[in-house]
Amino acid sequence: MVTGNSNIQSLIHPLSRADFRSDLEYGEITNVYYIENDSHFVVEESVNFEDGSSSKNFYVFDSATGKRVSIEQRILSLKNKIYKYELDCGCVVEATVSIDKETGCEFLKYALKDVKGDKIGTFLLPGYHFNFNFDTSYELVQKRAKELLQTGIDEALNSKLFFERYFAANFETKTGILTRSFRRYNRSVGESGYGIMYAFLSQDMYNKLRVDEDFISILKKIAANDIHREDNQSTEQVFNAMFKNINK
Secondary structure (H helix, E strand, C coil): CEEECHHHHHCCCCCCHHHEEECCCCEEEEEEEEECCCCEEEEEEEEECCCCCEEEEEEEEECCCCCEECHHHHHHHHCCCEEEEECCCCCEEEEEEEECCCCCCEEEEEEEECCCCCEEEEEECCCCCCCCCHHHHHHHHHHHHHHHHHHHHHHHHHHHHHHHHHHCCCHHHHHHHHHHHHHHHHHHHHHHCCCCCCCCCCHHHHHHHCCCCCHHHHHHHHHHCHHHCCCCCCHHHHHHHCCCCCCC
16 A cells, blocks of 8 residues: 655656655655656555565556556556567567566566567566666567577477487486476576476476376476475475476
């Protein structure tokens, strides 16, 4: 909940952090963004907890009326919004707005597509939709897209070697191979915020490895490892999450 002083009602511009206060015990207003040709403004609230953790909340207001715009209204108004980048390589990147329903944070998800329009991959970039600038973002988007293209090429070249190494290994070595894949995937999800935690199996990997009699036993062993589980999740929950991207 964000409460403002009289400046919010009278809309004395430009508004600043001093025009707002947080109603949360450990909260403070850290930013005010003007967006969409100043038709809306966004109040950023930072909350610092006693245990050292922190979080952010975002509140959107209509500049003409001072009325709060709900998260549901923002989701509805932005659901068809697409920022399109045409890259030097002939590929296209399409960015869509994703909104966290709990915090109101708006960020962009980027989808890289080939010349036929087929999706090659997705990625995230730092920053919020509130301070997004299409023109200045082009160079960074193109750089990340090229990295993703190269990663795709490298993975295609290395996938054959991955399966050859796996099927030639004993149980312990197979466990190490899959454990590294599992941890690498979870680290990527944690850093980017994109993807389903623990769901490291791709359809191609599952189709090729399910014929191996050790495969399921190894997955259960990985899921049972305490360092692989967050909060109070059980071994069974982690194991089941591994298959979230799989059509069995």
